[in-house]
Structures are given as C-alpha cells and as structure tokens.
C-alpha cells in the first residue's frame with residue numbers, strides 16, 4: 001500500500017504539472033492565434049510580428065526548462081571538481097552580470113573538492129540560482145558563492161544583496177510556475193530542486209527583505 005500511495009502521489013504531482021504546463025502554454029498560443037487571424041485579414045502591423053515573436057519565445061523558454069526534467073534517465077554521474085565547475089558557471093553569467101554592475105565571486109577554501117554528479121545538471125542548478133540572484137539586484141551588488149566541506153557533505157552557499165523574499169512567499173518558491181517576474185517562467189527552482197534531489201542533496205533558502213537571500217545547496221562528496 002505504501003508503494004501504491006507513493007505512485008498515486010507521483011501521479012498527482014505529474015497531473016498538477018501537466019495542468020500547469022497546459023495553462024502556461026495555452027496563453028501564448030491563444031495570443032498567437034488571435035494575431036495570426038488579424039494578420040490574415042490583411043492587418044499586418046510591425047508590432048504584431050513583435051508580439052508573435054515574444055509569445056513564441058515564451059513557449060520556447062517554458063519547454064527548454066521542462067526538458068531538463070525529461071532527461072534524468074540519461075544522467076551521467078562522474079567525479080567532478082565542484083569549485084572549477086562553479087567558476088565555469090560564473091564565467092558563463094559574467095556578461096549578464098556586468099550589464100547590471102554585478103560581481104560574481106567564487107570563494108572556495110579548498111580547491112580540490114570533488115562530487116559525483118551529472119555535470120550539465122549541476123551547472124543548470126547554479127545557473128538557475130545565480131541568474132535569480134542577478135535578477136534580484138537591478139541596481140547591482142555582489143553575488144558570493146562560497147564552497148565548504150563539512151564531513152561528507154559539500155555546502156555551496158549563494159548569497160546576493162538583492163530585494164529578498166518576504167516570509168509569506170517563501171513556501172511558494174519552487175512550486176511550478178510560481179513567479180513574481182514579468183518575464184519569469186517560475187520553473188527554474190522547481191527544476192533545480194528536482195536535480196538536487198536526484199543527487200541526494202538538499203536545498204535551503206534564507207532571506208531577509210531588503211538585505212538579500214542565501215541559497216544553500218548541500219551535496220554528498
């Protein structure tokens with residue numbers, strides 16, 4: 001019965017997700033159909049093309065993020081240096097950070113810290129978290145990524161000096177499609193959570209409004 005229960009739980013989570021996806025994709029589709037209709041009837045203003053492009057982009061963004069969830073069967077676990085992996089992610093986001101006067105500082109006390117992981121998935125985790133940190137600091141600031149080893153666990157702390165998350169919103173973070181951003185998908189942290197779970201890790205969030213937010217990811221060495 002316990003396995004049965006677990007299966008039915010899985011089903012309902014999958015069902016919720018499916019309902020969410022359907023809803024999120026139907027909105028841009030409805031807009032696309034509407035503007036397509038207008039354009040067929042001869043009205044082809046330039047802004048219609050812009051709206052079409054942005055709605056199509058939105059669908060693409062949602063599907064790209066969801067694709068990560070569809071891939072865990074193919075995950076390849078290898079021994080990787082987590083500090084150099086984090087440095088690669090920081091380099092990847094450097095251009096986006098500089099545009100809003102943000103520095104990304106990676107501070108590893110030990111340089112030779114290895115974890116067993118799927119490199120692309122773990123990179124995705126920190127891309128998602130650091131991107132959120134950047135987006136939380138429209139006026140610039142520092143994103144500090146600290147790596148520590150505590151016994152058999154590696155702790156990675158990503159701290160920003162951004163707007164913070166009100167206590168009342170904390171519980172909703174990571175729920176599919178929960179976003180406070182105009183162009184957000186609300187899928188980043190759900191995907192992040194799933195990947196961390198796949199790696200037998202854990203994620204914690206601490207935040208203070210107006211001060212900043214710290215995401216702590218704990219992974220087995």
Ligand code: ADP
Nearest residue numbers: 132133136179180181184185186187188189213
């Ligand atoms: P998205 O970035 O598309 O909104 P996410 O799942 O990545 O989706 O994040 C969900 C929500 O969590 C964000 O919309 C934002 O409200 C909140 N959030 C996440 N990270 C931070 C952060 N570092 N600072 C403030 N709010 C954050």
Ligand code: MG
Nearest residue numbers: 128132188189
């Ligand atoms: Mg995000």
